[in-house]
Amino acid sequence: MEENYRAIIEAIGENPDREGLxxxxxxxxxxxxxxTQGYEQDINEIINGAVFESSNDEMVIVKDIEMYSMCEHHLLPFIGKAHVAYLPxxxxxxxSKIPRIVDMFARRLQIQENLTQQIGECIAEVTHAVGVAVVIEAKHLCAMMRGVEKQNSSMITSVMLGxxxxxxxTRKEFxxxxRQRGC
Incomplete structure (x- = not known):
């Protein structure tokens, strides 16, 4: 990979042997x-047995999970937050496993729509929940730094399962x- 980055630096007209490079x-x-370490991660290692018996059947939400990923189209970051809920x-x-699952899928070359779906399906599979909801809000540098160059636009995707x-x-409650402010 290093050789390829060196070639990219040369291809843009820079000298990879100058001090700063x-x-x-x-x-x-x-x-x-x-x-992109998400490709190397295994869900069973991430969960590490941390699924516990519980009589709780009310909504569990982890919101404002900071996340970043890499746009598979331009190799530029998109940065935002994920909100994940499930009905046990x-x-x-x-x-801690929910943010780790978010990171596992986010740390891949990705589009936000698929990222949202992958997180939801994984949580559903691991927990056997009767419902899972995921909303991701993110800013895409590929739309901010190039292309349409819109600095204040963001993208929101959602997946509702079960x-x-x-x-x-139930969806409205989630x-x-x-939308409520935290502690």
Whole structure:
């Protein structure tokens, strides 16, 4: 990967041997490895047995999960927050596992629409919940730095599974709760 970054630097007309760029191919390769580490992660290792029996059947929400991903079309970041809810069906998942699941899928070359779907389907599979909802709000540097160059636009995607899709009251409760300000 380092050699490819060196070639990119040369292709744009820069000198990869000048002082400021000497280690840039190395640093860029390490950064890309970090930003795409989701390909190497395994859901079973992330969950690590943290699914617990529970009689709770009320909505569980983790909101404002900071996330970033890389647009698969331009290799530029999109940055935002995810809100995830599920309706337990005898099992709950450890609190830290939901942001870890978000990160696992976000740290891949991705489009926001698919990212939202992947998170929802994974939470549903792991928890066997009767419903899962995911909303992601993000700003895309590919639309801010190039193309339409719109600095204040953002994209919102949602996935509603199970009862969140079937029951408008449940969906409304979720959407109302994620709009509320935190503690």
């Amino acid at each position: 000497l280690r840039t191919p190395y640093r860029a390769a390490r950064a890309m490895e970090f930003l 069906s005898g099992k709950v998942i450890g609190l 009862r969140f899709r079937e029951d408008p009251t 959407l109302d709760l994620i």
